Amino acid sequence: MVHNISFSASAQRTIAMERDAVAALEARIDEHFDRACQTILACEGRVVVTGMGKSGHIGNKIAATLASTGTPAMFVHPGEASHGDLGMITPKDVVLALSNSGTTAEIVTLIPLLTRMRVPVISMTGNPNSTLAKASNAHLNVGVETEACPLDLAPTSSTTVTLVMGDALAIALLEARGFTAEDFAFSHPGGALGRKLLLRVSDVMHSGDAIPMVDETTTLKNALLEMSSKGLGMTCVHNKAGALRGVYTDGDLRRSLDQAIDFGTTPVTAVMTQNCKTISPDSLAAEALAIMEEKLITSLVVSKQGDDIVGVVHLHDLLKAGLA
Numbered sequence: 001m002v003h004n005i006s007f008s009a010s011a012q013r014t015i016a017m018e019r020d021a022v023a024a025l026e027a028r029i030d031e032h033f034d035r036a037c038q039t040i041l042a043c044e045g046r047v048v049v050t051g052m053g054k055s056g057h058i059g060n061k062i063a064a065t066l067a068s069t070g071t072p073a074m075f076v077h078p079g080e081a082s083h084g085d086l087g088m089i090t091p092k093d094v095v096l097a098l099s100n101s102g103t104t105a106e107i108v109t110l111i112p113l114l115t116r117m118r119v120p121v122i123s124m125t126g127n128p129n130s131t132l133a134k135a136s137n138a139h140l141n142v143g144v145e146t147e148a149c150p151l152d153l154a155p156t157s158s159t160t161v162t163l164v165m166g167d168a169l170a171i172a173l174l175e176a177r178g179f180t181a182e183d184f185a186f187s188h189p190g191g192a193l194g195r196k197l198l199l200r201v202s203d204v205m206h207s208g209d210a211i212p213m214v215d216e217t218t219t220l221k222n223a224l225l226e227m228s229s230k231g232l233g234m235t236c237v238h239n240k241a242g243a244l245r246g247v248y249t250d251g252d253l254r255r256s257l258d259q260a261i262d263f264g265t266t267p268v269t270a271v272m273t274q275n276c277k278t279i280s281p282d283s284l285a286a287e288a289l290a291i292m293e294e295k296l297i298t299s300l301v302v303s304k305q306g307d308d309i310v311g312v313v314h315l316h317d318l319l320k321a322g323l324a
Contacts, residue, residue: 001225005058015149021144021157022164028141029168036122036138037172040071043120045092045251047073050081052106054155055098055162062096062166065303069170070179078106086110089119097123100158111135124162140165168292202281205302205311205320206232213238213309216245216269220256223248223268232314234299243307246272249299277302281310289318 017279040047049068051059058074066073069162070124076085078097089095095114097107102125111132114121123136126143133139142165148156184197212230215221216239227248234249248268256263279288288300292315302311 007042014204017146017148018157018160021161023159024144024313025095025142025165025168029072032138032140033169033172036140036169037176039120039122039137040094040169040173040175043092043094045072045090045094047071047096048089048097049073049075049096049260050107050110052076052078052104054159055100055104058159058162059096059098060249061163062098062170065167065170066173067175069184070182071170071173076106078110080108082109086113089114089117091117091119094118095119095121097121097128097132097136098162099123099132100126100155100162102127104132105131112114114321118204124165126158140169174275197284197286199285199304199321199323200281201279201283201285201300201313202311204285204317205313206230207311211309211312214248214268215240216267217290219270220261220263220266220271222247224253224263227253232299232312234312235268236301236309236312237268238307238309242309244276244278244301244303244309245269246274246309247299247301248272250296276301279313280304285313285318285321286322288313289323292318 014270031119047063049059049063050056050065056075056077063073063075074088081089102123108131110266111121115135120137121135122138122140123132124140125133126140126141127133128141142158144161146152147154149159210230212226212232212235214226214235214237216237218237223235223237226308227233232273234247236247237245239245245309246269248271252271252273261271277291277295277297279291281302281304291300292298298315300313301309302313304310
């Protein structure tokens with residue numbers, strides 16, 4: 001029998017309940033969370049995540065997130081661990097055990113064995129007084145008042161909260177390790193994501209004769225001609241030694257028009273932007289995009305050493321490469 005309900009109202013109620021459950025986590029980030037992070041950072045092996053049922057599914061995702069953000073991790077099924085897979089865990093590892101009740105038999109069975117191996121255990125449970133929580137080196141409370149399921153049976157709010165706590169742990173570790181976009185790229189070499197992240201500035205920059213460039217004695221009129229011919233909305237300005245002095249951009253042009261300036265006699269240095277942002281050709285193209293978005297600019301001078309000009313990368317080049 002299909003009951004006559006409002007699907008939208010049901011969905012909104014579920015979202016609201018899970019949102020409130022996640023919000024309650026903020027007050028639980030305490031010394032146990034710090035201890036969990038410190039334990040994992042000190043780990044010479046891997047983080048072995050384990051959990052039964054829905055907790056196992058969430059554990060698989062947490063292990064994948066940890067591994068892709070700089071913390072070596074793997075998932076081991078607790079049932080299989082009792083039948084041989086415990087050999088995957090070494091004394092150098094840390095176990096992250098997930099159990100909403102904190103009394104899951106397959107996980108509790110492993111505790112004496114892990115204790116004997118002196119393997120630190122970090123637990124995520126909904127019961128700080130449970131067997132698993134008390135036996136852990138650090139316990140992360142992921143309890144919820146009620147599941148989003150109207151029967152309060154199907155793991156819904158509890159699995160969402162556990163997943164968020166796992167993300168919080170992974171990101172805290174990422175920041176502590178100083179994990180960079182380049183590090184992320186090397187763990188994601190396949191597919192479109194990997195190609196985008198591994199792309200270097202040198203792969204997309206304009207170089208050689210394609211670089212808009214004028215001498216510091218050039219007039220604004222001739223600087224504009226160079227900008228127009230190269231089509232990048234800017235030109236580099238260099239001194240007699242070829243070192244970068246600054247850039248003259250479309251923005252500088254608009255500001256020039258507001259002034260009583262003779263474009264035929266005024267040198268470009270009078271109105272150019274000095275101390276312009278530059279980037280190395282070996283930098284990731286994603287870093288160039290981040291700088292452009294932060295500084296609200298559309299191009300960057302590419303410099304190899306000091307003030308040497310080796311290219312220009314434009315926002316359009318990054319868009320064509322699929323970075324944005």
